[in-house]
Amino acid sequence: MTMEPAVIWHARPNRLRDRLWRAVDQGLADCAAASPAVFFRADDIGVPGRHFARLASLFARHRTPLSLAVVPAWLTPERWHALRTAAPGGRDLWCWHQHGWRHVSHAVSGKKQEFGSRRGGDRIARDLRLGKARLTAVMEDDFFPGFTPPWNRCGPEALQQLREQGFRFISRSRGALPPPPEGLPDFPVNVDLHTRKETLPENGWERLFSEIRDGIAGGCCGVMIHHQRMNDAAFDFLGMMLSKISGVARLKRVHLGHLAEARGYGYGIRPVGGSLS
Numbered sequence: 001m002t003m004e005p006a007v008i009w010h011a012r013p014n015r016l017r018d019r020l021w022r023a024v025d026q027g028l029a030d031c032a033a034a035s036p037a038v039f040f041r042a043d044d045i046g047v048p049g050r051h052f053a054r055l056a057s058l059f060a061r062h063r064t065p066l067s068l069a070v071v072p073a074w075l076t077p078e079r080w081h082a083l084r085t086a087a088p089g090g091r092d093l094w095c096w097h098q099h100g101w102r103h104v105s106h107a108v109s110g111k112k113q114e115f116g117s118r119r120g121g122d123r124i125a126r127d128l129r130l131g132k133a134r135l136t137a138v139m140e141d142d143f144f145p146g147f148t149p150p151w152n153r154c155g156p157e158a159l160q161q162l163r164e165q166g167f168r169f170i171s172r173s174r175g176a177l178p179p180p181p182e183g184l185p186d187f188p189v190n191v192d193l194h195t196r197k198e199t200l201p202e203n204g205w206e207r208l209f210s211e212i213r214d215g216i217a218g219g220c221c222g223v224m225i226h227h228q229r230m231n232d233a234a235f236d237f238l239g240m241m242l243s244k245i246s247g248v249a250r251l252k253r254v255h256l257g258h259l260a261e262a263r264g265y266g267y268g269i270r271p272v273g274g275s276l277s
Contacts, residue, residue, distance in 0.1 A: 003226075006194055008208065009234045011201035017240060023209040024244055027216025028251075036216050037252045038245055039259065041067040041171060041189055042225040043099060043148060046074030048082035054235060055227045056087035062242040065092070065255035067171070069099035069148035070139075072131035080138050095255035097146035098135055098167075101127040105151070117155035125161045132165065144168065144257045152176060152189070159184065168265040169256055171222070185263045187256055189222035190215040193238070194229040212241075216251075220259075 013019070028036070042055060045068045059066045068087075087094055105112035106119050115124050128147075135143045145167050149158065152173040162170060163184045170180055174190040191211040198204035215221030225238070245251055 003229045005229050005231045005234055006196040006204065007198060008196060008201050008204040009194075009231050009237075012233055013202065013205050016237070019205070019209055020212070020237075020240060021244060023213040024216060024248070027213040027221070028248070030213070030217035031219060033219040035250060035252050036219045036221065037254045037259070038216070038221045038223070039067060039187070039254050039256060040064065040223045040225055041069060041148065041256065042227060043069045043150075044071060044103065044226060044228060045069055045083070045096075045099065046071040046079065048079055048086060051227045051230060052083065053086040055225070055230070055238075058235065058239055058242065060087070060089065060093065062239075062246045063093070064242050064246055064253045065095065065258065067095040067097065067146075067148075067256040069171075070096055070135060071099045071101075071103045071150075072134040073102040075134065075138055077138055084142070091142075091144070091257060093255075094142070095144050095146065095257040096135075096139055096142050097144045097148065097169075097256065098131050099148050100150040101131040103150045111153065112151045113153045113155075114150045115154035115158035117157055119157075121157045121161070124155075124158050125165075128158070128161050128165055132167075144260075146171065146256050146260065148172070168260040169263075171256055173224075174222075185260065185265065187220070187222060187259045189224040190218070191221060191223040193223060194226040194234060195224070 100114045104114060107113050107116055132145065146169040147162050147167050148171045153176060156178045159178065159180050163181045167184065169185050169187055171187045171189065174188040176188060180186045196204050198207065212221065245253060
Protein backbone atom coordinates (compact mmCIF):
# COMPACT_ATOMS: atom_id res chain seq x y z
CA MET A 1 0.00 0.00 0.00
CA THR A 2 1.58 3.26 -1.17
CA MET A 3 0.08 6.74 -1.27
CA GLU A 4 1.03 10.00 -2.96
CA PRO A 5 3.75 11.91 -1.07
CA ALA A 6 3.10 15.44 0.14
CA VAL A 7 4.06 18.23 -2.24
CA ILE A 8 7.25 19.11 -0.34
CA TRP A 9 8.76 15.72 -1.23
CA HIS A 10 8.60 16.62 -4.91
CA ALA A 11 10.42 19.94 -4.49
CA ARG A 12 13.67 19.91 -2.52
CA PRO A 13 14.64 23.48 -1.57
CA ASN A 14 18.11 24.97 -1.69
CA ARG A 15 20.27 24.69 1.43
CA LEU A 16 17.95 22.05 2.89
CA ARG A 17 20.54 20.70 5.29
CA ASP A 18 21.42 24.16 6.58
CA ARG A 19 17.77 25.03 7.13
CA LEU A 20 17.14 21.81 9.05
CA TRP A 21 20.25 22.33 11.20
CA ARG A 22 19.17 25.89 11.92
CA ALA A 23 15.66 24.78 12.97
CA VAL A 24 17.07 22.22 15.41
CA ASP A 25 19.68 24.60 16.81
CA GLN A 26 17.16 27.41 17.25
CA GLY A 27 14.79 25.04 19.05
CA LEU A 28 17.59 24.08 21.42
CA ALA A 29 18.48 27.72 22.03
CA ASP A 30 14.85 28.52 22.88
CA CYS A 31 14.32 25.46 25.10
CA ALA A 32 14.37 25.92 28.87
CA ALA A 33 14.68 22.17 29.55
CA ALA A 34 18.15 20.79 30.16
CA SER A 35 17.52 17.70 28.02
CA PRO A 36 14.64 18.04 25.56
CA ALA A 37 13.25 14.76 24.24
CA VAL A 38 12.59 13.74 20.64
CA PHE A 39 10.43 10.78 19.65
CA PHE A 40 9.31 9.42 16.29
CA ARG A 41 5.96 7.69 15.79
CA ALA A 42 5.27 5.65 12.65
CA ASP A 43 1.54 5.13 12.05
CA ASP A 44 -0.40 2.57 9.99
CA ILE A 45 1.97 -0.33 10.67
CA GLY A 46 0.89 -3.91 9.97
CA VAL A 47 1.81 -4.79 6.40
CA PRO A 48 5.49 -5.55 5.71
CA GLY A 49 7.16 -4.33 2.55
CA ARG A 50 10.13 -2.49 1.13
CA HIS A 51 9.13 0.90 2.53
CA PHE A 52 8.80 -0.51 6.05
CA ALA A 53 12.10 -2.37 5.80
CA ARG A 54 13.83 0.80 4.63
CA LEU A 55 12.30 2.78 7.50
CA ALA A 56 13.32 0.25 10.15
CA SER A 57 16.84 -0.01 8.73
CA LEU A 58 17.24 3.76 8.91
CA PHE A 59 16.31 3.92 12.60
CA ALA A 60 18.43 0.90 13.47
CA ARG A 61 21.43 2.40 11.70
CA HIS A 62 21.12 5.63 13.69
CA ARG A 63 20.30 3.76 16.92
CA THR A 64 17.26 5.99 17.36
CA PRO A 65 14.12 4.56 19.01
CA LEU A 66 10.90 4.35 17.02
CA SER A 67 7.30 4.02 18.23
CA LEU A 68 5.33 1.79 15.85
CA ALA A 69 1.53 2.16 15.86
CA VAL A 70 0.18 -1.20 14.65
CA VAL A 71 -3.34 -1.73 13.28
CA PRO A 72 -4.46 -4.98 14.99
CA ALA A 73 -6.83 -6.14 12.24
CA TRP A 74 -4.03 -5.92 9.69
CA LEU A 75 -1.63 -8.09 11.66
CA THR A 76 -1.20 -11.84 11.18
CA PRO A 77 1.52 -14.11 12.60
CA GLU A 78 3.12 -14.24 9.15
CA ARG A 79 3.14 -10.47 8.79
CA TRP A 80 4.48 -10.07 12.32
CA HIS A 81 7.36 -12.41 11.54
CA ALA A 82 8.22 -10.32 8.48
CA LEU A 83 7.99 -7.06 10.41
CA ARG A 84 10.27 -8.35 13.16
CA THR A 85 12.72 -9.71 10.61
CA ALA A 86 12.95 -6.21 9.15
CA ALA A 87 13.11 -4.62 12.63
CA PRO A 88 15.14 -6.87 14.94
CA GLY A 89 16.01 -5.72 18.42
CA GLY A 90 14.30 -5.17 21.73
CA ARG A 91 12.31 -2.63 23.70
CA ASP A 92 15.16 -0.18 23.90
CA LEU A 93 14.73 0.50 20.17
CA TRP A 94 11.09 -0.27 19.29
CA CYS A 95 7.78 0.49 20.98
CA TRP A 96 5.15 -1.66 19.23
CA HIS A 97 1.76 -0.38 20.36
CA GLN A 98 -1.90 -0.26 19.29
CA HIS A 99 -3.33 1.85 16.45
CA GLY A 100 -7.10 1.50 16.71
CA TRP A 101 -8.69 -1.82 15.76
CA ARG A 102 -9.48 -1.86 12.02
CA HIS A 103 -8.51 1.73 11.09
CA VAL A 104 -12.01 2.34 9.75
CA SER A 105 -13.86 5.61 10.25
CA HIS A 106 -17.33 5.36 11.80
CA ALA A 107 -18.01 9.09 11.55
CA VAL A 108 -21.20 9.92 9.64
CA SER A 109 -20.06 13.49 9.03
CA GLY A 110 -17.12 15.70 9.88
CA LYS A 111 -13.60 14.49 10.44
CA LYS A 112 -12.70 10.81 10.33
CA GLN A 113 -12.43 8.83 13.55
CA GLU A 114 -12.75 5.21 14.57
CA PHE A 115 -13.57 5.81 18.24
CA GLY A 116 -15.93 8.77 18.25
CA SER A 117 -18.74 9.19 20.77
CA ARG A 118 -21.53 8.28 18.34
CA ARG A 119 -20.53 4.59 18.43
CA GLY A 120 -21.42 4.13 22.09
CA GLY A 121 -19.31 2.93 24.98
CA ASP A 122 -19.96 -0.80 24.58
CA ARG A 123 -18.78 -0.97 20.98
CA ILE A 124 -15.78 1.19 21.73
CA ALA A 125 -14.81 -0.99 24.69
CA ARG A 126 -15.21 -4.15 22.60
CA ASP A 127 -13.01 -2.94 19.74
CA LEU A 128 -10.30 -1.75 22.11
CA ARG A 129 -10.30 -5.14 23.82
CA LEU A 130 -10.24 -7.00 20.50
CA GLY A 131 -7.30 -4.96 19.28
CA LYS A 132 -5.33 -5.36 22.47
CA ALA A 133 -6.02 -9.11 22.57
CA ARG A 134 -4.91 -9.56 18.95
CA LEU A 135 -1.64 -7.69 19.45
CA THR A 136 -0.91 -9.45 22.74
CA ALA A 137 -1.52 -12.85 21.17
CA VAL A 138 0.61 -12.18 18.10
CA MET A 139 3.37 -9.97 19.50
CA GLU A 140 3.55 -11.47 22.98
CA ASP A 141 6.14 -9.62 25.09
CA ASP A 142 6.98 -7.17 22.30
CA PHE A 143 3.59 -5.46 22.64
CA PHE A 144 3.52 -2.30 24.76
CA PRO A 145 -0.01 -1.35 25.93
CA GLY A 146 -0.11 2.15 24.50
CA PHE A 147 -2.58 3.64 22.03
CA THR A 148 -2.45 5.95 19.03
CA PRO A 149 -5.98 6.60 17.70
CA PRO A 150 -6.38 6.61 13.92
CA TRP A 151 -6.46 10.18 12.61
CA ASN A 152 -5.19 11.29 16.06
CA ARG A 153 -8.66 11.72 17.51
CA CYS A 154 -11.13 9.87 19.73
CA GLY A 155 -13.99 10.66 22.09
CA PRO A 156 -14.15 10.74 25.90
CA GLU A 157 -15.63 7.23 26.08
CA ALA A 158 -12.56 5.81 24.36
CA LEU A 159 -10.22 7.72 26.65
CA GLN A 160 -11.95 6.37 29.73
CA GLN A 161 -11.91 2.83 28.34
CA LEU A 162 -8.20 3.08 27.60
CA ARG A 163 -7.58 3.97 31.22
CA GLU A 164 -9.84 1.18 32.51
CA GLN A 165 -8.29 -1.42 30.20
CA GLY A 166 -4.79 -0.71 31.45
CA PHE A 167 -3.25 1.24 28.59
CA ARG A 168 -0.09 3.12 29.64
CA PHE A 169 -0.33 6.11 27.29
CA ILE A 170 -2.19 7.73 24.43
CA SER A 171 -0.49 9.67 21.64
CA ARG A 172 -2.48 12.17 19.56
CA SER A 173 -1.75 15.54 17.94
CA ARG A 174 -0.72 18.64 19.85
CA GLY A 175 -3.78 20.32 21.35
CA ALA A 176 -6.09 17.33 20.86
CA LEU A 177 -9.33 17.31 22.85
CA PRO A 178 -10.91 16.10 25.02
CA PRO A 179 -8.16 15.80 27.64
CA PRO A 180 -7.33 12.29 28.85
CA PRO A 181 -8.37 11.09 32.31
CA GLU A 182 -5.96 11.03 35.21
CA GLY A 183 -3.56 8.12 34.88
CA LEU A 184 -3.47 8.11 31.06
CA PRO A 185 -0.62 10.39 29.93
CA ASP A 186 -0.88 11.93 26.47
CA PHE A 187 2.33 12.32 24.46
CA PRO A 188 1.37 14.30 21.35
CA VAL A 189 3.12 14.61 18.03
CA ASN A 190 3.80 18.16 16.90
CA VAL A 191 5.70 17.55 13.65
CA ASP A 192 3.98 16.02 10.60
CA LEU A 193 6.41 14.78 7.96
CA HIS A 194 4.17 13.08 5.42
CA THR A 195 0.44 13.96 5.63
CA ARG A 196 0.87 17.65 5.00
CA LYS A 197 -1.85 19.55 3.13
CA GLU A 198 0.02 22.56 1.70
CA THR A 199 -0.28 23.09 -2.04
CA LEU A 200 2.86 25.24 -2.36
CA PRO A 201 6.14 23.48 -1.48
CA GLU A 202 7.83 26.49 0.14
CA ASN A 203 4.87 27.03 2.45
CA GLY A 204 5.15 23.40 3.49
CA TRP A 205 8.87 23.65 4.15
CA GLU A 206 8.51 26.83 6.20
CA ARG A 207 5.83 25.26 8.36
CA LEU A 208 7.74 22.01 8.75
CA PHE A 209 10.86 23.79 9.99
CA SER A 210 8.71 25.85 12.36
CA GLU A 211 7.15 22.67 13.75
CA ILE A 212 10.58 21.14 14.36
CA ARG A 213 11.91 24.31 16.00
CA ASP A 214 8.84 24.79 18.20
CA GLY A 215 8.65 21.10 19.14
CA ILE A 216 12.22 21.07 20.42
CA ALA A 217 11.79 24.44 22.12
CA GLY A 218 8.77 23.04 23.98
CA GLY A 219 10.86 20.26 25.52
CA CYS A 220 9.33 17.25 23.72
CA CYS A 221 9.33 17.03 19.94
CA GLY A 222 7.07 14.28 18.58
CA VAL A 223 7.51 13.47 14.88
CA MET A 224 4.76 11.63 12.97
CA ILE A 225 5.75 9.32 10.09
CA HIS A 226 3.67 7.60 7.40
CA HIS A 227 6.08 5.36 5.52
CA GLN A 228 3.54 4.55 2.78
CA ARG A 229 3.73 8.21 1.70
CA MET A 230 7.51 8.37 1.54
CA ASN A 231 9.58 8.66 -1.63
CA ASP A 232 13.37 8.81 -1.94
CA ALA A 233 13.42 12.50 -1.03
CA ALA A 234 11.42 11.83 2.15
CA PHE A 235 13.74 9.02 3.17
CA ASP A 236 16.79 11.20 2.50
CA PHE A 237 15.40 13.99 4.68
CA LEU A 238 14.55 11.59 7.50
CA GLY A 239 18.09 10.23 7.40
CA MET A 240 19.41 13.79 7.53
CA MET A 241 17.18 14.55 10.51
CA LEU A 242 18.23 11.40 12.37
CA SER A 243 21.89 12.20 11.72
CA LYS A 244 21.51 15.68 13.19
CA ILE A 245 19.50 14.58 16.23
CA SER A 246 21.76 11.64 17.06
CA GLY A 247 24.74 13.99 17.00
CA VAL A 248 23.36 16.38 19.63
CA ALA A 249 24.22 15.14 23.12
CA ARG A 250 21.66 17.42 24.76
CA LEU A 251 18.74 15.77 22.92
CA LYS A 252 17.30 12.57 24.40
CA ARG A 253 16.15 10.12 21.75
CA VAL A 254 13.20 8.23 23.15
CA HIS A 255 10.11 6.29 22.18
CA LEU A 256 6.67 6.42 23.76
CA GLY A 257 7.46 3.57 26.12
CA HIS A 258 10.36 5.57 27.55
CA LEU A 259 8.07 8.55 28.12
CA ALA A 260 5.53 6.31 29.86
CA GLU A 261 8.32 4.89 32.00
CA ALA A 262 9.37 8.38 33.05
CA ARG A 263 5.79 8.95 34.25
CA GLY A 264 5.76 5.66 36.15
CA TYR A 265 3.70 3.69 33.60
CA GLY A 266 6.44 1.72 31.84
CA TYR A 267 8.43 -1.49 32.00
CA GLY A 268 11.84 -0.28 33.12
CA ILE A 269 13.25 0.47 29.64
CA ARG A 270 15.85 3.20 29.25
CA PRO A 271 16.07 5.91 26.57
CA VAL A 272 19.07 6.47 24.32
CA GLY A 273 21.24 9.17 25.86
CA GLY A 274 20.40 8.61 29.51
CA SER A 275 17.59 9.26 31.95
CA LEU A 276 14.76 11.66 31.24
CA SER A 277 14.79 12.90 34.80
